Amino acid sequence: MSSIVADSSANPLSTSSPKLVETPFYFFNDQHERLNGVLLSRSGHDGRTSHTMTGNVALILPGMLVSHSSLFYSTLSSALLHRCHTVISHVCRFDFSGQGESEGRFHYGGYEQRRREIDMAVKELTRRGMTITHIIGHSMAASAVLLYAATLNDDEQDDTAKADTSAATATAASSTSSTTPPPPHMIAISPRFDMMVEPRFSKDDLLRLIRDGEMEWNAGKYGKQIITLNDYRERLQVDMTCVRKIRERKQQGHDHDRPSIHTLLLHGTDDEVIPISDAYACHQWMIMGRSLDDDGKLSSDAAASMFQLNSADLLSASSLHSESFHPTLRSDCHHTFISVKANHNWNSDHATNALCNIICLWIQTRGTIVPAHVLQYEREVMSRQRLEGSPVVQSPLT
Numbered sequence: 001m002s003s004i005v006a007d008s009s010a011n012p013l014s015t016s017s018p019k020l021v022e023t024p025f026y027f028f029n030d031q032h033e034r035l036n037g038v039l040l041s042r043s044g045h046d047g048r049t050s051h052t053m054t055g056n057v058a059l060i061l062p063g064m065l066v067s068h069s070s071l072f073y074s075t076l077s078s079a080l081l082h083r084c085h086t087v088i089s090h091v092c093r094f095d096f097s098g099q100g101e102s103e104g105r106f107h108y109g110g111y112e113q114r115r116r117e118i119d120m121a122v123k124e125l126t127r128r129g130m131t132i133t134h135i136i137g138h139s140m141a142a143s144a145v146l147l148y149a150a151t152l153n154d155d156e157q158d159d160t161a162k163a164d165t166s167a168a169t170a171t172a173a174s175s176t177s178s179t180t181p182p183p184p185h186m187i188a189i190s191p192r193f194d195m196m197v198e199p200r201f202s203k204d205d206l207l208r209l210i211r212d213g214e215m216e217w218n219a220g221k222y223g224k225q226i227i228t229l230n231d232y233r234e235r236l237q238v239d240m241t242c243v244r245k246i247r248e249r250k251q252q253g254h255d256h257d258r259p260s261i262h263t264l265l266l267h268g269t270d271d272e273v274i275p276i277s278d279a280y281a282c283h284q285w286m287i288m289g290r291s292l293d294d295d296g297k298l299s300s301d302a303a304a305s306m307f308q309l310n311s312a313d314l315l316s317a318s319s320l321h322s323e324s325f326h327p328t329l330r331s332d333c334h335h336t337f338i339s340v341k342a343n344h345n346w347n348s349d350h351a352t353n354a355l356c357n358i359i360c361l362w363i364q365t366r367g368t369i370v371p372a373h374v375l376q377y378e379r380e381v382m383s384r385q386r387l388e389g390s391p392v393v394q395s396p397l398t
Contacts, residue, residue, distance in 0.1 A: 019042075019043045020040045020041065020042060020043065020077075020078065020081060021040070021041045021042070021043045022038050022039075022040055023038065023039045023040075023041070024036070024037075024038060024039075025037045025038055025039040025092055025094060026094070027094075027120060027121060027124040029097055029104070029113075029116070029117050029120055030116060030120070031097065031104060033097050033102065033103040033104040034102065034103045035094050035095060035096065035097060035102040035103070035104075035117060035121075036094060036095060036100070036101040036102050037068050037092060037093050037094025037095060037101075038068070038069075038092070038093055038094075039057075039090055039091075039092050040077050040081060040090060040091045040092075040093075041081070041089060041090045041091075042081050042082075042085055042089075054089075054129045054130060054131075055089030055090060055130060055131070056087060056088050056089050056090070056130070056131050056132075056133040057088070057089065057090040057091065057092050057125055057130045057131065057132055057133065058080055058084075058088045058090070058091050058092070058132075058133065058134040058135070058136060059091075059092050059093075059118070059121060059122070059125070059132060059134070059135045059136065059184075060073050060076060060077060060091060060092070060093045060136045060137075061093070061094075061096070061114075061118065061135070061136065061137040061138065061141035061144070061145065062093070062095065062096075062099075062100065062138060062141060063137075063138045063139030063140050063141055063142075063190075064099070064139055064140040064141075065099045065100075065106065065219055065222040065225070066099070066100070066138075066139075066222075067095055067099070067100035067101065068093035068094055068095050068100055068101075069093075069100070069101075072138070072345060072346065072347065072352060073093055073138075075352055075353075075356065076136070076352075076355070076356055076359070077091040077093065079356035079359075079360055080134075080356075080359075080360065080363070083356075083360045083364070084360055084363045084364060087133065087363055087364065087366075088133065088134065088363070089130075090130065092121070092125060094121060096110075096113075096114050096117055096141070097110075097113065097117065098110070099222075105226075106225050107231050107234070108217075108225070108227045108228075108231040108232060108235060109230075109231040109232055109233070109234030109235030109236075109237075109238070110231070110234070111140070111143055111144050111147060111234075111235070111238045112147070112234070112238075114140070114141060114144035114147075115144050115147045115148045115151065118135065118137075118144060118145065118148045119148060122135075122184075132184045133184050133185065134184055134185050134186075134187060134363060135148070135149075135184050135185075135186050135187070136186075136187040136189065136359070137187070137188055137189065137191070138189040138190060139189070139190050139191070139192070139273070139274070139344065140192065142188035142189050142190060142191035142192075143188070143191040143192050143193070143238070143240065145186050145187070145188050145191075146186065146188050146191055146240065146243050146246070146263075146282070147238070147240075147242065148186075149183070149186045149243075149246050149261050149263065150242040150243050150244075150245040150246050151242070151245070152183055152261070183260050183261045184261075185261070185262045185263070185264070185363070185366060186246075186261060186262070186263045186264070187263070187264045187265075187266070187359060187362075188263070188264070188265050188266070188282075189266045189267075189346070189355070190266065190267055190268065190271055190273070190274055190344050190346075191240075191265070191267075191274070191278070191279075191282060192240075192274045192278055193240045193278035193279075193281050193282040193285075194240070194277075194278055194281065195235055195236055195237075195238045195240065196236065197275070199273060199274075200217070201217075206232075209227065209229055209232060210229065213228065213229045214226055214227060214228045214229065215227050240282065240285075241285050241291075243282060243285050243286050244285050244286065244289035244290075246261050246263060246286060246334075247286055247287065247289065247333070247334065248289070261333070262333050262334070262366060263286060263333070263334045263335075264334075264335050264336075264337070264358075264359070264362050265279060265282060265283060265286070265334070265335070265336040265337070266336070266337050266338075266339065266355060266358065266359075267279035267336070267337075267338055267339070267342075268338075268339050268340075268341070268342025268343055268344065268346065268351065269308075269338060269339070269340050269341060269342065270341050270342060270343045270348075271342070271343055271344045272343055272344055273344040274344060276338065279336060279338060280292060280298060280306075282336075283298065283302055283305075283306055283334075283336040284298055284299065284302050286334050287299075287301060287302040287305060287334060288301060288302050305334060305335050305336065306335070306336040306337075306338065307335070307336070307337050307338065308337075308338040308339075308340065309337065309338070309339060309340065335362065337358050339351060339354060339355070342354070342355070
């Protein structure tokens with residue numbers, strides 16, 4: 001059942017407050033656990049959604065133990081639907097297993113599980129007729145988004161290998177390969193890169209974990225959580241240097257000289273959970289495919305697509321459109337923005353609104369240039385809908 005909800009965005013740059021239609025969204029993960037969330041859409045003046053089922057969707061994923069209904073994610077959802085409505089028709093948010101409104105047990109090292117659940121959500125939304133154009137993750141989910149982007153090629157190769165095991169499967173795969181959607185743009189807000197750094201547990205805690213095989217963690221307002229030794233080992237085994245694969249991915253049949261996945265990384269200088277050094281290391285690996293220089297600094301090529309601005313600059317439309325970097329937003333595939341004095345949750349000194357501003361600008365900059373393979377995919381989807389007798393609703397991109 002859908003409901004009309006008021007726009008919760010407190011963005012001072014907004015000129016109006018459109019109503020949003022909120023529809024429950026859920027799917028089941030590979031452990032048969034139900035993951036719950038919502039699907040938000042702009043409504044017309046008559047209270048109906050402006051796009052039904054088909055259209056472009058942005059996926060917003062919450063951080064560790066946080067619910068998708070938190071104000072931070074609601075504000076970002078509203079900003080996207082209000083200011084990027086020519087590119088984005090819907091916003092979907094859901095809770096990973098073991099947190100928020102979803103079933104299952106929380107896994108401290110569950111980055112791979114989250115990556116798989118992102119993939120399952122994408123497939124579920126695609127099954128419903130939508131095109132996932134943007135995936136946005138915060139904190140732990142941001143790292144999972146980057147892992148998902150880095151392993152897209154691996155998943156496709158695995159699918160191809162399975163398809164080749166029998167003639168029937170190969171035939172079915174070839175009949176649907178032409179409508180494989182283009183990869184979405186990825187946005188990572190305050191991701192962790194160095195998994196060897198442990199900010200939450202003391203040496204004594206870790207010794208107790210090794211001795212007993214598990215320990216109880218008091219996670220504040222999120223209650224007491226059980227951390228197992230396997231959970232912790234799984235976390236240590238996450239290798240974020242795989243983000244180098246993102247830049248190595250090439251578009252199939254379109255613009256072979258550029259990676260097909262565009263990425264945006266955002267981090268605050270006052271992040272009290274994940275050090276700013278993680279942002280520099282992640283950026284270097286994504287641009288250059290290697291670690292920071294010996295002096296701990298970015299290479300000159302990597303530095304060209306990293307920007308450090310204060311909240312006032314990020315809130316100023318004129319600053320964000322300055323000739324100093326706006327052309328770079330169009331030409332480069334990866335950008336990192338460092339916000340001075342922003343903390344991990346972006347909830348101080350207008351940081352949330354500044355964050356929404358740069359994300360919307362980045363999306364709008366890319367939304368004005370529609371690649372040919374995206375247009376072709378949209379045409380194929382509508383053609384299939386006509387053959388199946390389904391209502392055809394054209395995407396705002398086309």
